[in-house]
Amino acid sequence: MAAMIRFAGISVNFGDGAGLRDIDLDVPEGALCVLVGTSGAGKSTLMRLVNRLVVPSAGTVTLAGKDIATRDPVELRRGIGYAIQSVGLFPHRTVAENIAIIPALLGWEKRRITERTDALMTMLQLDPALAGRYPHALSGGQAQRVGLARALAADPAVLLMDEPFGAVDPIVRRALRRELAAIHRETGKTILLVTHDAEEALELATLLVVMREGRILAQGSPLELTAMAADPFVRELLGGAGLPLRRLDLLHVRDAVRPGEPEAMAPEIDADASQLDALRLMLEHGATSLVVTEAGSAVGALRFADLDGRGRT
Amino acid sequence: MRTLPVQPVLAALALLGLLGFGWLAVAPNRLVSGTALSSFAALHFWVAAVALLLVAAVPISPRRPALACAALLAALGVALWASGAAAPPLLEGMPPAARVMAGPGFWLFLLTLLLMLTEAARPAAALRRTMPLVLLAMLAALWFGGALDALSLAVEYRARAPQLQDALLRHMLLSAAALALALVLFVPLGWWGFRASRAEAVLGTTLGLVQVVPALALFGALMPLLGALLRAVPGLREAGLETIGATPALIATALYAGLPLWRGIVVGLGAAPRDLVEAAEGMGMTSRRIDWELRVPLGLPIFLASLRVATVQCIGLMTLGGLVGAGGLGAIVFEGMAQFATDLILLGALPVILLALFVDGVLRLVEGRLARWRQ
Numbered sequence: 082m083a084a085m086i087r088f089a090g091i092s093v094n095f096g097d098g099a100g101l102r103d104i105d106l107d108v109p110e111g112a113l114c115v116l117v118g119t120s121g122a123g124k125s126t127l128m129r130l131v132n133r134l135v136v137p138s139a140g141t142v143t144l145a146g147k148d149i150a151t152r153d154p155v156e157l158r159r160g161i162g163y164a165i166q167s168v169g170l171f172p173h174r175t176v177a178e179n180i181a182i183i184p185a186l187l188g189w190e191k192r193r194i195t196e197r198t199d200a201l202m203t204m205l206q207l208d209p210a211l212a213g214r215y216p217h218a219l220s221g222g223q224a225q226r227v228g229l230a231r232a233l234a235a236d237p238a239v240l241l242m243d244e245p246f247g248a249v250d251p252i253v254r255r256a257l258r259r260e261l262a263a264i265h266r267e268t269g270k271t272i273l274l275v276t277h278d279a280e281e282a283l284e285l286a287t288l289l290v291v292m293r294e295g296r297i298l299a300q301g302s303p304l305e306l307t308a309m310a311a312d313p314f315v316r317e318l319l320g321g322a323g324l325p326l327r328r329l330d331l332l333h334v335r336d337a338v339r340p341g342e343p344e345a346m347a348p349e350i351d352a353d354a355s356q357l358d359a360l361r362l363m364l365e366h367g368a369t370s371l372v373v374t375e376a377g378s379a380v381g382a383l384r385f386a387d388l389d390g391r392g393r394t
Numbered sequence: 395m396r397t398l399p400v401q402p403v404l405a406a407l408a409l410l411g412l413l414g415f416g417w418l419a420v421a422p423n424r425l426v427s428g429t430a431l432s433s434f435a436a437l438h439f440w441v442a443a444v445a446l447l448l449v450a451a452v453p454i455s456p457r458r459p460a461l462a463c464a465a466l467l468a469a470l471g472v473a474l475w476a477s478g479a480a481a482p483p484l485l486e487g488m489p490p491a492a493r494v495m496a497g498p499g500f501w502l503f504l505l506t507l508l509l510m511l512t513e514a515a516r517p518a519a520a521l522r523r524t525m526p527l528v529l530l531a532m533l534a535a536l537w538f539g540g541a542l543d544a545l546s547l548a549v550e551y552r553a554r555a556p557q558l559q560d561a562l563l564r565h566m567l568l569s570a571a572a573l574a575l576a577l578v579l580f581v582p583l584g585w586w587g588f589r590a591s592r593a594e595a596v597l598g599t600t601l602g603l604v605q606v607v608p609a610l611a612l613f614g615a616l617m618p619l620l621g622a623l624l625r626a627v628p629g630l631r632e633a634g635l636e637t638i639g640a641t642p643a644l645i646a647t648a649l650y651a652g653l654p655l656w657r658g659i660v661v662g663l664g665a666a667p668r669d670l671v672e673a674a675e676g677m678g679m680t681s682r683r684i685d686w687e688l689r690v691p692l693g694l695p696i697f698l699a700s701l702r703v704a705t706v707q708c709i710g711l712m713t714l715g716g717l718v719g720a721g722g723l724g725a726i727v728f729e730g731m732a733q734f735a736t737d738l739i740l741l742g743a744l745p746v747i748l749l750a751l752f753v754d755g756v757l758r759l760v761e762g763r764l765a766r767w768r769q
């Protein structure tokens with residue numbers, strides 16, 4: 082697949098050693114690329130290169146095959162959705178007006194803007210009654226949904242999201258995350274997301290990028306980066322002692338099933354369930370193997386020893 | 395933080411004014427101070443009514459603001475009416491030039507009572523709006539009903555009414571013109587100061603220095619300066635500039651109003667939070683759009699507050715225009731000073747104060763209305 086965003090030989094120099102060094106990264110079209118790393122690692126800086134809020138001291142950023150340095154920054158930015166942690170809603174504009182900012186900049190007709198705003202509010206489960214409210218009267222979760230709606234308003238092919246689900250409780254956070262995953266699935270947008278939440282990163286990423294002190298330390302799929310061999314810093318960042326369990330959550334029962342008769346009385350599990358669910362079931366029932374079912378009929382067995390692909394080696 | 399017991403202190407001062415100093419003075423003509431008259435001698439048993447209403451308002455002030463305001467308004471009304479009623483008998487048998495003037499006790503009482511009223515109305519928003527209207531209506535009723543006609547200020551007013559009305563109108567026009575001049579000069583400079591930090595430092599210091607020059611000195615110094623300028627560039631004289639009159643008054647007043655206006659623009663434009671500006675930039679707003687759609691609306695409360703300060707300053711400072719021949723209420727004040735005629739000074743100064751308070755109140759109302767999107 083073609084790279085939607087390509088960082089080639091990028092360095093950013095903020096002086097006193099801060100910035101980015103030797104960044105090479107391809108974000109394929111339709112990817113959901115998650116940037117993780119300690120505070121100050123340069124995640125936001127990397128993201129802000131894409132909409133030219135940061136200018137590299139060396140290297141090029143290409144978007145859809147075109148060097149962004151050759152593009153008018155204003156026009157470039159209007160084609161990119163941008164959501165930030167502090168949300169950045171205009172306090173003197175209503176919810177509907179905030180969502181409509183980019184469409185208005187692009188000169189859409191009034192009717193089209195209204196339709197789009199309504200559709201986005203429905204999509205992000207925002208009560209239509211909120212449309213006329215000012216941001217100070219929103220909860221943190223509502224504000225973040227509005228921020229997301231605003232970023233999506235002009236239907237950009239690329240979305241930049243810098244810790245978009247910062248200030249909300251874990252339950253709302255999970256709901257927002259599911260919505261983002263659904264939007265990604267349905268629209269196939271290329272998304273660059275920064276998060277400090279390892280669980281969120283592993284769940285959402287199709288491409289996971291680990292950064293440290295201005296460099297990319299590792300990049301790959303969540304499965305690749307959670308493998309035993311990965312760098313200790315990466316393992317620590319992605320979950321430490323809990324990492325084996327997070328990894329099981331990424332794996333499916335289907336991939337570890339072996340044909341044959343399971344033990345008698347073994348509990349049943351669906352082939353599409355995660356291996357973490359399988360482990361949970363084993364612990365609950367004190368079982369060492371499970372019956373794997375597909376559409377209700379048994380297709381094989383899953384043994385404890387087969388979890389996390391160990392049975393195959 | 396515990397708030398100071400304001401009302402008891404003010405009430406004590408008001409009582410001091412009522413009981414401790416001369417309330418009225420009877421003078422053979424308008425230029426001498428005359429013999430003082432205590433409130434007992436002038437108002438008789440009405441003093442008791444006023445004092446009772448005043449004292450009663452203190453304990454109920456925090457919990458029953460409306461009742462406290464009513465009591466204070468009643469105290470004020472009774473005191474004014476009784477003073478007005480006391481004057482004609484005092485003048486009986488005196489020459490026609492004789493006058494009954496308000497004494498220091500009267501003014502102390504009036505001032506502290508007005509402060510008590512503001513303080514009493516403070517806890518209730520509705521009261522803050524209605525109390526001044528009721529007060530004005532009461533004063534208007536007393537004035538136009540003739541209750542105060544025999545007091546010297548009213549006598550002075552009747553003698554000067556057309557002149558005073560002209561002066562008031564001219565004062566308002568001059569103040570408005572000075573404000574307009576200040577806006578034209580300093581709003582663009584404020585914008586520039588916001589954009590360029592070097593400019594901000596230089597302009598800020600310069601305008602700060604202007605504030606340090608005593609107003610009287612600035613008004614005075616402008617005349618020879620303008621004279622020199624007009625001699626050097628005769629064309630300016632033909633354009634209507636003069637060394638005395640409105641020109642120096644407008645320039646000096648505008649220079650003073652410059653600092654609050656300029657500062658308001660600089661601070662107001664910078665009031666938009668950084669991350670908000672950055673979000674706007676990231677969405678593809680041009681910097682001109684960010685100025686108009688973000689910085690200006692978010693700075694509006696600050697702009698308005700500085701406009702209010704500058705306007706009040708213009709109204710007050712324009713009084714000094716009387717010194718340089720610009721006319722206005724200041725001319726009346728200085729005429730009164732030259733004659734040692736207290737009533738004439740008050741006749742010029744009171745409208746300045748009332749005008750400033752009125753404009754301040756109206757602009758505050760506008761400020762309150764505008765911030766719909768804020769808490």
Ligand SMILES: Nc1ncnc2c1ncn2[C@@H]1O[C@H](COP(=O)(O)OP(=O)(O)OP(=O)(O)O)[C@@H](O)[C@H]1O
Binds near residue numbers: 099119120123124
């Ligand atoms: N405009 C700037 N000027 C100077 N230094 C900057 C600038 N922007 C970022 N930096 C520095 O660059 C480094 C990386 O910052 P960046 O915001 O990209 O970190 P981050 O990974 O997003 O951190 P966090 O997780 O805390 O948001 C930091 O040391 C920061 O202080």
Ligand SMILES: [Mg+2]
Binds near residue numbers: 124125126243275
């Ligand atoms: Mg960051």
